[in-house]
Amino acid sequence: MNQIQFIGLTPQELRNDINQDVKKQLDELKESFQPKTPEELLTRSETAELLKINLSTLYHWTKKGKLKSYGLSGKVYYKRSEIESALIEV
Known part of the structure; x- marks a missing residue:
């Protein structure tokens, strides 16, 4: 996991960094996600x-x-x- 330095960041920059990290995590999850098919x-x-x-x-x-x-x-x-x-x- 990347280290984030808060010093010198504006609240908006911090928000953008968090959003980017969350988006990256979701994209990785989407790539590996295998939905279960219901048992017949x-x-x-x-x-x-x-x-x-x-x-x-x-x-x-x-x-x-x-x-x-x-x-x-x-x-x-x-x-x-x-x-x-x-x-x-x-």
């Missing part, structure tokens, strides 16, 4: 269709821990990213 949740039917399996196979794979399911409002969902990762592992 699939229903049981969508997951089975994606994997080209029937619902009973999906149930057994979930019980065996091959796939992880998530309960939300009384329904079961699977994360697309986890399904794709499981396919890569196989």
